Amino acid sequence: MRVGVITFPGTLDDRDAQRAVRLAGHEPVALWHGEHDLHGVDALVLPGGFSYGDYLRCGAIAARSPIMTEVVEAAERGMPVLGICNGFQMLAEARLLPGGLVRNETGLFVRRDQRLRVERTSTAWTNRFEPGQEIVIPLKNGEGRFVATPDEVKRIEDEGLVAFRYLGENPNGSVDDIAGLTNAAGNVVGLMPHPEHAVELGFGPTTTRMKAGLDGLDIFKSALESVAA
Amino acid sequence: MALIVVDVMPKAEILDPQGKAVTRALARLGHEAVGEVRVGKRFELTVDGEVTDALLEQVRTVADEVLANTVIEDVVGVHVVEQAAQPGAAQ
Numbered sequence: 378m379r380v381g382v383i384t385f386p387g388t389l390d391d392r393d394a395q396r397a398v399r400l401a402g403h404e405p406v407a408l409w410h411g412e413h414d415l416h417g418v419d420a421l422v423l424p425g426g427f428s429y430g431d432y433l434r435c436g437a438i439a440a441r442s443p444i445m446t447e448v449v450e451a452a453e454r455g456m457p458v459l460g461i462c463n464g465f466q467m468l469a470e471a472r473l474l475p476g477g478l479v480r481n482e483t484g485l486f487v488r489r490d491q492r493l494r495v496e497r498t499s500t501a502w503t504n505r506f507e508p509g510q511e512i513v514i515p516l517k518n519g520e521g522r523f524v525a526t527p528d529e530v531k532r533i534e535d536e537g538l539v540a541f542r543y544l545g546e547n548p549n550g551s552v553d554d555i556a557g558l559t560n561a562a563g564n565v566v567g568l569m570p571h572p573e574h575a576v577e578l579g580f581g582p583t584t585t586r587m588k589a590g591l592d593g594l595d596i597f598k599s600a601l602e603s604v605a606a
Numbered sequence: 607m608a609l610i611v612v613d614v615m616p617k618a619e620i621l622d623p624q625g626k627a628v629t630r631a632l633a634r635l636g637h638e639a640v641g642e643v644r645v646g647k648r649f650e651l652t653v654d655g656e657v658t659d660a661l662l663e664q665v666r667t668v669a670d671e672v673l674a675n676t677v678i679e680d681v682v683g684v685h686v687v688e689q690a691a692q693p694g695a696a697q
Binding site: 433434437441469470475476477479480481482483484524525526527529550 | 616617619620621623624626627672673675677678
């Protein structure tokens with residue numbers, strides 16, 4: 378399977394995402410924001426970083442890049458699309474996912490190994506988990522607070538669009554402890570924590586052993602299985 | 607030449623950490639008369655020629671679709687500010 382990883386100006390974690398795709402057993406394809414071409418990939422990852430320096434709003438300018446026309450079309454056709462951190466912010470700005478991400482309630486940048494609960498497993502990116510499974514994925518952001526109007530939050534909860542929820546102390550004031558969302562179809566998923574940083578022994582979050590967490594790998598494997606299915 | 611100003615504010619129901627930080631700073635500095643502070647954005651758009659209704663409509667669309675994310679923010683004002691000086695005129 379070929380998984381496109383899009384690089385925008387100011388993207389930081391594109392190489393990590395490519396490596397995660399490779400460690401999940403598949404072929405990463407580097408894509409460029411300025412092209413109108415997805416190079417025939419089977420799935421897409423919008424990686425983290427600070428596209429356009431977070432100017433205007435996080436992900437706002439990147440969400441209006443040339444390649445996003447094709448990303449939105451592909452997402453609407455059902456292609457698996459994963460947005461990580463800044464990529465999640467782009468998916469919200471592109472209205473592929475509901476709500477928005479704003480500055481953390483504390484005003485501080487937060488970096489920690491974050492416990493999450495997988496709330497929905499019927500998505501392209503979470504189908505290898507058990508419902509309610511606890512995982513640990515690194516979190517690192519200054520604007521990760523998920524917000525939406527009360528009516529929108531109710532719709533999100535009623536329709537089961539919460540993919541991941543923070544466990545323990547809420548790191549940023551996200552409403553309902555929401556860490557990640559899916560669209561109704563389950564092919565588009567966005568989350569603030571970074572699964573691509575939990576794919577390799579010695580470099581992941583500390584779980585039972587130091588830096589041994591590999592929970593992110595199942596997210597990348599999930600999509601590939603859903604494409605193959 | 608004309609200047610169009612677009613003002614954007616975070617939605618009332620969405621907490622504004624910048625505003626909260628400024629509120630706390632003003633209280634610390636002894637400005638007790640000031641209650642809550644909210645922080646928004648002002649965009650200044652310079653346009654050539656006269657401001658027509660069609661152009662204003664275009665600016666309102668840009669404000670709603672790009673300058674603001676209406677999921678989390680409101681466009682609270684679109685104002686025309688005519689430039690006093692013509693291009694090339696003595697200052």
